Amino acid sequence: AQKITQTQPGMFVQEKEAVTLDCTYDTSDQSYGLFWYKQPSSGEMIFLIYQGSYDEQNATEGRYSLNFQKARKSANLVISASQLGDSAMYFCAMRDPTTGNTPLVFGKGTRLSVIA
Amino acid sequence: NAGVTQTPKFRILKIGQSMTLQCTQDMNHNYMYWYRQDPGMGLKLIYYSVGAGITDKGEVPNGYNVSRSTTEDFPLRLELAAPSQTSVYFCASSYTKGPQYFGAGTRLSVL
Numbered sequence: 001a002q003k004i005t006q007t008q009p010g011m012f013v014q015e016k017e018a019v020t021l022d023c024t025y026d027t028s029d030q031s032y033g034l035f036w037y038k039q040p041s042s043g044e045m046i047f048l049i050y051q052g053s054y055d056e057q058n059a060t061e062g063r064y065s066l067n068f069q070k071a072r073k074s075a076n077l078v079i080s081a082s083q084l085g086d087s088a089m090y091f092c093a094m095r096d097p098t099t100g101n102t103p104l105v106f107g108k109g110t111r112l113s114v115i116a
Numbered sequence: 117n118a119g120v121t122q123t124p125k126f127r128i129l130k131i132g133q134s135m136t137l138q139c140t141q142d143m144n145h146n147y148m149y150w151y152r153q154d155p156g157m158g159l160k161l162i163y164y165s166v167g168a169g170i171t172d173k174g175e176v177p178n179g180y181n182v183s184r185s186t187t188e189d190f191p192l193r194l195e196l197a198a199p200s201q202t203s204v205y206f207c208a209s210s211y212t213k214g215p216q217y218f219g220a221g222t223r224l225s226v227l
Contacts, residue, residue: 035215045206045218091158095213103149103174104216106158
């Protein structure tokens with residue numbers, strides 16, 4: 001079974017600092033996709049960034065970047081210049097190859113709190 | 117820019133009642149999904165569909181049914197509601213294997 005592990009239940013970061021949220025995954029497939037989602041206190045799930053297993057460069061989207069280390073099976077999210085609005089739950093997810101590489105398998109999430 | 121729309125936003129059911137959670141998307145996505153999120157947990161897949169007329173079970177399908185008669189709509193049916201189905205339900209859609217975009221969720225309590 002595919003598995004996503006997020007080992008940090010909660011993280012604190014000072015405003016304007018960078019923070020790294022950890023994610024490791026377990027799969028025997030060569031082709032897979034990794035996603036990060038943000039869930040603010042309002043509850044919606046917001047797509048942040050995507051990394052394909054064959055992508056040679058780390059994905060970036062504005063202040064979000066993904067530190068993808070394939071050999072270590074890790075896909076850490078880096079948020080630069082943290083803002084108060086970044087306080088939220090963050091979920092790492094992987095496309096599940098056992099179901100045609102379509103639905104997502106989610107980790108349990110990391111709660112990020114940005115301190116002024 | 118409606119995206120994925122879920123109704124209702126909140127619902128309280130009595131044990132044994134049934135209901136349908138509605139989901140519609142206007143992005144012409146072919147794939148649609150239903151997830152549930154229990155407190156302090158990530159999302160778990162209930163059912164998904166890769167196109168009209170095609171549905172498949174996810175990790176936690178028991179107690180639920182779905183149908184996909186159109187590209188836009190993917191309702192989730194709860195029959196004989198049980199307290200274990202108290203959760204937040206999310207519908208999502210994607211274009212094939214691209215990023216999934218989520219609705220705002222339905223918070224369901226079964227008492």
